[in-house]
Amino acid sequence: MTFGVDAKGIYPIAATPFNADMSVDYVSVDRLTEFYQDAGATGMTILGILGEAQKLEPEESLTIARRVITRSRVPVVVGISNPSFAAMRRLAHEVTDAGAAGVMLAPASHLRSDEQIAAYFHHCVEAIGPDVPWTLQDFPLTLSVILSVPIISRIMKEHPSCVMLKAEDWPGLEKISAIRKLQAAGDLRKFSILTANGGLFLDFEPERGSDGAMTGYAFPDMLVELDRLHREGERDAAHDLFDAHLPLIRFEQQQGVGLAVRKYVLMRRGAITSDVQRSPRSSLTPTGRSEVDYLLERLGRKDPRARL
Amino acid sequence: MTFGVDAKGIYPIAATPFNADMSVDYVSVDRLTEFYQDAGATGMTILGILGEAQKLEPEESLTIARRVITRSRVPVVVGISNPSFAAMRRLAHEVTDAGAAGVMLAPASHLRSDEQIAAYFHHCVEAIGPDVPWTLQDFPLTLSVILSVPIISRIMKEHPSCVMLKAEDWPGLEKISAIRKLQAAGDLRKFSILTANGGLFLDFEPERGSDGAMTGYAFPDMLVELDRLHREGERDAAHDLFDAHLPLIRFEQQQGVGLAVRKYVLMRRGAITSDVQRSPRSSLTPTGRSEVDYLLERLGRKDPRARL
Amino acid sequence: MTFGVDAKGIYPIAATPFNADMSVDYVSVDRLTEFYQDAGATGMTILGILGEAQKLEPEESLTIARRVITRSRVPVVVGISNPSFAAMRRLAHEVTDAGAAGVMLAPASHLRSDEQIAAYFHHCVEAIGPDVPWTLQDFPLTLSVILSVPIISRIMKEHPSCVMLKAEDWPGLEKISAIRKLQAAGDLRKFSILTANGGLFLDFEPERGSDGAMTGYAFPDMLVELDRLHREGERDAAHDLFDAHLPLIRFEQQQGVGLAVRKYVLMRRGAITSDVQRSPRSSLTPTGRSEVDYLLERLGRKDPRARL
């Protein structure tokens, strides 16, 4: 299994677990790596926004990356977005040397025009080198940058090392169809599309042509099953499973506080020891926590994975 | 029933129906007015973003407002947000004269600092007059303006004529709790909170202290029932009803294309004759339409209202 | 003299004068119209941002436009930017009927990607009709929209009725050169370029290929002389004149308060009776006013036009 234009399946976005003293909890890093693989993930994505990458020292980032890559039997993709091209270059080279399958790049949030966006990714690829496979993150809700189909096509044309679109525009269904149509017509080269945006449209995205998901929902095992049902054409079963999880998916997809929800659920599932975050953080209040508990309890009535 | 700090229940945001030649379909305006009231709405909100207000001529806006107000047995709130204070003033006076219960104001999207926001609403109230009741729209996802609890408190303190917060921040649950806590402590005066953001968190918002909803979901009758279940303390039943509708709620809440979904569902429910929008518009493709049909069919298995 | 791709010279952006009771001061409107023409302007631009267009009632806008057009011996361009396409359409048709030479359109401030921008101007031209000549306002500092050379080229290609670029990007000199180079190579059709951004780079812009200026500096007579010096190749004299005015130009170019400065200088020059603005406004404090007086006094030592 490699990370390339044929990539398919589920690449969970991994959280970064901390100890109570805010040091990295490497025991939980290992456990989480196992958790995602036991869930049936076809790859892993680390050091993304969800992974609190910006709160890590460079040495910590590298240590985590090496640790996950060493233990993982599936390809590992590493988030390297950084306003400093110098820092981006360094981390790309280090994790590639350590065995990362590829990297993830998001547009810097000040970008607006297509020319600025195209120039930005030229600088990125200049920094990381033309041989490192990467996935392009299209997430305007958080990143504030609009990537239209023409500019995505241009980036894909100009950078053969971009092998994947992490599609999390919103609304995004028609965009997937538009890209797949261009590819079918031979007007755009092949690349993988994994969807994200918290998984909020995972009931329809595969029907539109996505190859899987790269998102952090705390039930990656459900994502794997959902992916399988879609592939097998079990439409009603896929939607039934998705609908059962949608109340929690929606709750986790909230900006900011969503990370707190995810870490809490991962903790309740035993995948990490503590749900603490480094500062700055959005924490769950006791009321918020009881709302998640209630959602889990309700979900547990339909899906045994949620009986915790 | 009046529109004031005690307002409760469901104030649907009304769509504006057009004929095939893009003229206003006044027959459907009437039918829609009946539809919302038959659904049990306690009020109506017209000429909002959802109502394509910016695509209407001033005379059309006024005619629609007069028509709805005349036929409505419940209070009618009219959206008057406009970058021109002159236009805002005029429409406020005209619809108030016509019998509107109140108006709705959103912050202009260029506002950033608290001082700018406070100044803006001073200009608004100067324009519409201090006696016109209004609801403050807090919708950063679409409006790009962040209203923190302190600036909301300041606006409420400085403008006694603001009787309601249309709460659609995201995430927004803790904000409702924070406001209710300030009010309970006597540090903030009383006002109504109706929630919106497409209804995406209507399962928990009433538990946090909201008084109802002001949103455009195409099943206002379900919103009314949900509101009743919450008031009666039927937590599980409320969540069951909400969860059944969540896949469609989520689909309608998409920015841009959400309006197309709503008008299509309203048309399928017989509330309006045609789902056409004036330009510029985001339309439903045939695939999108079939996805909505599938969602309705699935919903119909659980809720007879969706058997169309 | 017509308003077309060959337009040259100075098109002052006109202020809108008010009486002390905030009604439009039509006597000053007439006087200002004479003032600009006496200064040697080749055209006039009214109802722009500087003209407080958003604070006018639709009837006032139309009355002002008719009044200026009737008295003007030079082409009049009318700003019609409006978030409502319905309002834009109406004003475009009304002022064209009244004899306006053309209209001015700015991109709506929420636009980001090239696709959004292209779609927006399609909607604009659909609204105003394909036969109304218009100038494209490229002013990111105020409008928050980035128009790259490729998207400007695309707009020019798609809309033959766009006859002019109001170039006020910042920095903007290389952009003018880039456009002129494309035109010289035959890769872009001919259109006029008038510069603005308060005139802050009017010493170099004509050397880069601009055809004149469309800006509101309160000494349009100086702009006309500067334009003449540039055309006659009097480089040093042009720069001497510009440098003498630069301290005031820079002071007037301030966002927000710049309008107060301009109206004050226009009042001191006798072009309008009062410098009051409608609300919301940024006023000159007494200190600010004395700073302008000092700048005028210093300017008067070099340019008799400033001896007031």
Next chain:
Amino acid sequence: MTFGVDAKGIYPIAATPFNADMSVDYVSVDRLTEFYQDAGATGMTILGILGEAQKLEPEESLTIARRVITRSRVPVVVGISNPSFAAMRRLAHEVTDAGAAGVMLAPASHLRSDEQIAAYFHHCVEAIGPDVPWTLQDFPLTLSVILSVPIISRIMKEHPSCVMLKAEDWPGLEKISAIRKLQAAGDLRKFSILTANGGLFLDFEPERGSDGAMTGYAFPDMLVELDRLHREGERDAAHDLFDAHLPLIRFEQQQGVGLAVRKYVLMRRGAITSDVQRSPRSSLTPTGRSEVDYLLERLGRKDPRARL
């Protein structure tokens, strides 16, 4: 001379010189350090936006900081703004250990509401520690964050270690007056105000109450003289000197390309060996370069410092 609430005079923002192979040119770093001190600067500011801080490796930043601090006879302030609080903390501690007089902090560009801004600086001070003196950068033109007088007051109240406001709002004169008025009334504690925004309003800012300048204009010796003239009450002479330099000041203040202009002028003045920048960069075209040469030639007629 220390860096504290009494700081006065000129703190040039230093460029970072590179060799042709893009390594840091430490010989020029030393020469530039001498250049600023020979010019009479009372302090130095390094690793700001102008200093291409985001293009430096962490080790390079630290080496430059140590080198400048070691050679400097005046206080050195170090820019440490970084989206990663981990990186910010580290650099703050390292340069403080190395003898930096203080650090400079800018608000992250995604901040909007006053609450977000206040929270951000709490996280910053938590990261760098409460004993490190810092200057607050108020530069909305580049940073996209609005700091109103109330939020500046709040930051100053909550963080005694903030000793200075780097005032570069635009327009900014009234803001300086407003702050000084609050301080005079005893409603706001004392702190230094140095102005910047390229020096575009240095003719009036000291009259409004500023204590000096912290900007990168390539004639720091002129800034020192201007500061002296202001202190001595030589108003006309101060304005004469400023006006002579304004055409170049204005040219250098251009966003993006301004850095290219500054490095070119610094090179022509012999302060650095090469004007190359690391990627990404905005370069001067030959035409742009000849414009700067012409501005220098014209300036040289009035100020011998510009006869190069």
